[in-house]
Amino acid sequence: MTATTEINNIISKENLVYKKTDVLLDNEMHYCPGCTHGVIHKVIAEVIEEMDIQDKTIGVSPVGCSVLAYNYLDIDWQQAAHGRAPALATATSRLMPDKYVFTYQGDGDLASIGCAEIMHACNRGENIVVVFVNNAIYGMTGGQMAPTTLEGQVTATSPYGRDCATTGFPMKMSEMVSLLPGTRFVTRQSAETAGAVRKLKKAIRKGFENTREKKGLSFIEIVGTCSSGWKLSPTQSNEWMKENMFPYYPLGTLKDE
Amino acid sequence: MGDVRLMKGNEVIAEAAIRCGCDGYFGYPITPQSEIMETLMIRRPENETGMVVLQAESEVAAINMVYGGASCGKKVMTSSSSPGISLKAEGITYLAGAELPALIVNIVRGGPGLGTIQPAQSDYFQAVKGGGHGDYKLIVLAPASVQEMNDFVDLGFELSFKYLNPAMILSDGVIGQMMEKVELSDYKPRWTDEEIEKISGSWATNGKKAGSERNISTSLDLDSAKQEVFNHKLQAKYRAMEENDVRFEKIACDDADYLFVAYGSSARICQKSVELAREKGIKVGLLRPITLFPYPTKQIQEMLGQVKGILSVEMSAGQMVEDVRLAVEGKVPVEHFGRYGGIIPTPEEVVEALEEKILGK
Numbered sequence: 001m002t003a004t005t006e007i008n009n010i011i012s013k014e015n016l017v018y019k020k021t022d023v024l025l026d027n028e029m030h031y032c033p034g035c036t037h038g039v040i041h042k043v044i045a046e047v048i049e050e051m052d053i054q055d056k057t058i059g060v061s062p063v064g065c066s067v068l069a070y071n072y073l074d075i076d077w078q079q080a081a082h083g084r085a086p087a088l089a090t091a092t093s094r095l096m097p098d099k100y101v102f103t104y105q106g107d108g109d110l111a112s113i114g115c116a117e118i119m120h121a122c123n124r125g126e127n128i129v130v131v132f133v134n135n136a137i138y139g140m141t142g143g144q145m146a147p148t149t150l151e152g153q154v155t156a157t158s159p160y161g162r163d164c165a166t167t168g169f170p171m172k173m174s175e176m177v178s179l180l181p182g183t184r185f186v187t188r189q190s191a192e193t194a195g196a197v198r199k200l201k202k203a204i205r206k207g208f209e210n211t212r213e214k215k216g217l218s219f220i221e222i223v224g225t226c227s228s229g230w231k232l233s234p235t236q237s238n239e240w241m242k243e244n245m246f247p248y249y250p251l252g253t254l255k256d257e
Numbered sequence: 258m259g260d261v262r263l264m265k266g267n268e269v270i271a272e273a274a275i276r277c278g279c280d281g282y283f284g285y286p287i288t289p290q291s292e293i294m295e296t297l298m299i300r301r302p303e304n305e306t307g308m309v310v311l312q313a314e315s316e317v318a319a320i321n322m323v324y325g326g327a328s329c330g331k332k333v334m335t336s337s338s339s340p341g342i343s344l345k346a347e348g349i350t351y352l353a354g355a356e357l358p359a360l361i362v363n364i365v366r367g368g369p370g371l372g373t374i375q376p377a378q379s380d381y382f383q384a385v386k387g388g389g390h391g392d393y394k395l396i397v398l399a400p401a402s403v404q405e406m407n408d409f410v411d412l413g414f415e416l417s418f419k420y421l422n423p424a425m426i427l428s429d430g431v432i433g434q435m436m437e438k439v440e441l442s443d444y445k446p447r448w449t450d451e452e453i454e455k456i457s458g459s460w461a462t463n464g465k466k467a468g469s470e471r472n473i474s475t476s477l478d479l480d481s482a483k484q485e486v487f488n489h490k491l492q493a494k495y496r497a498m499e500e501n502d503v504r505f506e507k508i509a510c511d512d513a514d515y516l517f518v519a520y521g522s523s524a525r526i527c528q529k530s531v532e533l534a535r536e537k538g539i540k541v542g543l544l545r546p547i548t549l550f551p552y553p554t555k556q557i558q559e560m561l562g563q564v565k566g567i568l569s570v571e572m573s574a575g576q577m578v579e580d581v582r583l584a585v586e587g588k589v590p591v592e593h594f595g596r597y598g599g600i601i602p603t604p605e606e607v608v609e610a611l612e613e614k615i616l617g618k
């Protein structure tokens with residue numbers, strides 16, 4: 001028996017313990033190895049499949065590394081201008097109240113250029129899910145400083161480390177939006193271990209369930225890595241994240257009403 | 258005779274939106290057009306037709322709400338005045354790049370900067386030549402009466418869905434604030450989901466249908482070769498607009514020796530100037546472009562064997578005059594007369610300018 005026939009014998013329905021969801025397309029991903037975006041895409045796709053809402057879900061992709069998210073999830077997508085995803089999602093959800101609308105945004109997109117749009121969508125309590133990927137850097141444009149970049153963190157535009165006296169302080173978006181009465185569910189998650197991914201999936205599912213129950217805005221922050229921007233290996237990145245990001249951006253649910 | 262009323266131009270925009278089956282309005286207050294959203298808020302169309310009306314946090318947000326709504330195949334619109342339109346420029350080029358239909362109303366005020374709240378026509382370049390980045394065109398309609406404010410809401414949506422391109426009503430504070438008799442349009446119901454599926458099913462992002470491809474509303478293509486092909490497609494669309502959808506009006510042109518070219522409220526003033534000049538024995542006519550893009554270039558050219566000179570009258574330092582000159586190609590003298598910064602010229606001033614700048618030559 002050759003190796004291939006042996007494998008083919010193993011791949012059978014009875015032996016199936018895990019299957020990639022069909023909502024995740026087979027297009028080759030452009031993300032760097034170890035990038036958190038890919039894991040988050042998979043989790044969202046699984047939730048969409050499990051809730052059977054593929055035909056009712058509209059994703060709004062940002063400008064950032066995940067601009068091409070529409071290549072990976074087999075749902076209808078709108079590609080927004082930088083930072084404006086919550087505005088698109090607002091109209092989409094209001095004009096089609098029976099649909100599931102989510103934005104997928106990086107920290108430059110959401111916390112810097114799109115600060116007004118996210119704050120007001122949260123304040124109005126739009127019936128949407130916001131997936132906020134905080135990797136403390138502008139990944140796509142080559143690793144510049146983001147509003148979430150940690151004090152002392154070296155980036156292309158803070159080459160001597162972020163100096164908070166002149167550039168401001170890393171912004172805690174989840175804490176900020178949790179103060180707005182319009183948000184119903186605000187949580188900060190991560191995706192570096194199987195356990196963390198399971199928790200993340202629960203949170204994302206809760207977000208979409210909130211949409212179904214017309215509860216208002218669910219804000220799900222994911223602290224992630226950007227090994228290319230951080231100039232570390234994927235494993236080093238996870239270590240750096242745990243050591244530096246988690247203390248400043250503590251994981252857990254800030255609000256659940 | 259249908260529903261005839263005495264109404265302000267801005268109020269009529271709101272009323273026409275409700276009546277033409279508009280699905281959503283997203284705006285931000287700015288003088289001299291705030292009555293559009295105020296009228297909608299008083300009318301509460303959400304209870305009548307189901308139309309969504311939302312005051313956004315900024316013009317940037319409003320135009321991006323329009324992008325989201327348009328992506329769903331819905332009839333959506335926004336309105337603003339000059340400084341606000343500058344903020345919308347980003348969203349407008351994205352709409353053009355994603356080939357989305359939408360209606361944008363600009364009740365122009367004098368600039369640059371915060372300028373004045375008084376009427377002007379100094380946003381012609383911004384509306385017709387660009388405003389945002391990239392090689393794109395808007396369909397630009399220039400109403401010259403409160404009646405046309407009513408009619409062009411429906412026409413704007415019709416053309417924007419015909420070409421899958423944003424359309425702009427380029428008006429100004431005169432027409433917006435002026436009260437005139439208007440015959441309001443009959444009510445048209447909003448499109449049902451089935452109608453939207455028929456009209457926009459191939460591109461609307463309203464949920465992927467089982468067995469069909471997903472729809473993506475985007476203006477991005479990182480492959481330059483494909484981006485060039487896409488730009489060719491856009492250009493072909495703009496040529497088709499020039500071929501099929503130029504609109505204009507000619508007044509007293511049959512025997513004219515001279516010609517005014519003017520749009521919107523300037524055209525209203527020139528109508529009076531035509532009378533005044535003719536009382537003096539000067540045979541002048543008026544060509545009023547109704548679509549500023551596509552521009553009535555051919556119609557101006559057709560007048561060239563007949564007229565000895567053309568005066569472009571605008572409430573700007575001279576913007577549309579460039580398009581008149583491009584049409585005329587130096588065959589007869591073309592001059593510009595304008596008052597700006599919020600000053601409206603008198604019909605007498607316009608006649609004097611004609612005598613001095615065109616007849617004096």
Ligand SMILES: Cc1ncc(C[n+]2csc(CCOP(=O)(O)OP(=O)(O)O)c2C)c(N)n1
Nearest residue numbers: 063064065082106107108109137138139140
């Ligand atoms: C109006 C505008 N300004 C700037 C850019 C350039 N730009 C593209 S992505 C990006 C930052 C994205 O960072 P982030 O949102 O953190 O996403 P990440 O790539 O890290 O996932 C910037 C500044 C742009 N495309 N548009």
Ligand code: SF4
Nearest residue numbers: 031032035065139226
């Ligand atoms: S640059 Fe960073 S955020 Fe972008 S794909 Fe690579 S690792 Fe991910």
Ligand SMILES: [Mg+2]
Nearest residue numbers: 106107137139
């Ligand atoms: Mg980032």
